Amino acid sequence: MIIRILGEGQFRLDDKLLDELNRIDNRIVDHVQKGDEKAFRQDLDRLISTIKEQGEPVDPVDIFPSGIIVPPEDMSFQEARQVFCGPGLIKD
Amino acid sequence: MGFLDRMSTVVQAKMNKMMDKIEDPRETLDLSYEKQLQLLQNVKRGVAEVTTSKKRIELQKVKLQMSIDKLDSQAKEALSANREDLARKALENKAALQAQAASLDQQIADLNDQQQKLMAAESRLATKVESFRTKKETIKAQYSAAEAQVKVTESVTGISEEMADVGMAVQRAEEKTENMKARSAALDELLESGTLTDLSGGDEIEKELAKVKAQSTVDDELAKMKAEMKK
Numbered sequence: 001m002i003i004r005i006l007g008e009g010q011f012r013l014d015d016k017l018l019d020e021l022n023r024i025d026n027r028i029v030d031h032v033q034k035g036d037e038k039a040f041r042q043d044l045d046r047l048i049s050t051i052k053e054q055g056e057p058v059d060p061v062d063i064f065p066s067g068i069i070v071p072p073e074d075m076s077f078q079e080a081r082q083v084f085c086g087p088g089l090i091k092d
Numbered sequence: 093m094g095f096l097d098r099m100s101t102v103v104q105a106k107m108n109k110m111m112d113k114i115e116d117p118r119e120t121l122d123l124s125y126e127k128q129l130q131l132l133q134n135v136k137r138g139v140a141e142v143t144t145s146k147k148r149i150e151l152q153k154v155k156l157q158m159s160i161d162k163l164d165s166q167a168k169e170a171l172s173a174n175r176e177d178l179a180r181k182a183l184e185n186k187a188a189l190q191a192q193a194a195s196l197d198q199q200i201a202d203l204n205d206q207q208q209k210l211m212a213a214e215s216r217l218a219t220k221v222e223s224f225r226t227k228k229e230t231i232k233a234q235y236s237a238a239e240a241q242v243k244v245t246e247s248v249t250g251i252s253e254e255m256a257d258v259g260m261a262v263q264r265a266e267e268k269t270e271n272m273k274a275r276s277a278a279l280d281e282l283l284e285s286g287t288l289t290d291l292s293g294g295d296e297i298e299k300e301l302a303k304v305k306a307q308s309t310v311d312d313e314l315a316k317m318k319a320e321m322k323k
Contacts, residue, residue, distance in 0.1 A: 004253065006103070007209055007261045009216050025094040032095065060219035063227070063250035069100040072264070074205075083098050 004066035011055030037077040048073045106256035117244035121228040124248050128221045135214040138262040145269045146203040153196045160189050166297050173304045206265045213258045224251050
């Protein structure tokens with residue numbers, strides 16, 4: 001599968017890792033809803049480092065859409081809340 | 093809905109905004125290419141802006157460091173003249189300036205990070221744009237409008253995603269730089285109005301030290317005269 005980390009480009013990852021990413025994703029939803037900023041930061045870091053460590057960067061010459069899009073690593077907790085409640089990461 | 097699904101929706105919305113609906117897919121290719129070139133210019137401007145902000149803060153840091161060094165030598169001078177009160181004041185001011193300097197260091201590091209990321213994004217986008225250009229010409233030459241549809245969809249969606257990503261990165265960098273600009277302007281004002289120069293002890297401590305020095309010169313001379321008259 002192809003994953004994009006916003007601000008860092010695309011990575012190619014083994015599909016086997018999808019379950020693990022989903023587990024982290026669900027925990028992140030939980031942290032944002034509970035307002036647990038510290039746990040959010042930890043799991044976002046974990047998500048991104050898993051993709052970078054286990055994945056291969058896609059050659060920039062290749063052009064195709066990603067299956068999964070991951071937020072930038074410096075996303076603030078406030079921005080994460082906006083992704084859920086507001087108009088999104090960046091205002092139009 | 094998971095966090096990442098929501099994230100994709102956000103990016104998708106940006107992509108849709110960027111791509112207008114056009115009947116002839118080959119026209120879509122040209123339009124997309126035009127927008128890519130525009131975005132590339134935007135990223136370059138973004139990089140330049142971050143670089144300028146960084147330089148400005150680095151310059152402020154140099155000024156602050158000079159004040160810190162000056163206070164340090166004033167403290168030593170005061171101590172050797174047995175004026176612990178003056179030395180203490182100089183060191184207190186130095187500590188305040190050091191706190192400012194540490195905050196500037198953090199800002200410089202943040203901007204540096206932004207600069208590196210944007211430059212990497214610029215190079216990725218430039219490569220993709222060039223690759224898109226070649227692909228677009230091939231598609232236009234080899235396929236009829238109807239046949240081109242499938243080919244166009246994949247590359248246009250792919251490049252639009254990259255563009256949405258880079259566009260967001262530039263916007264984030266701009267917001268961060270904007271924040272720092274305000275803080276940096278405030279610091280410039282402090283430096284210019286003399287609030288910080290006062291804090292750097294330039295005037296008050298310098299005057300006191302000059303007095304101490306003058307006093308000791310007078311004392312020395314008096315002692316010399318006395319000694320000569322005794323002869």
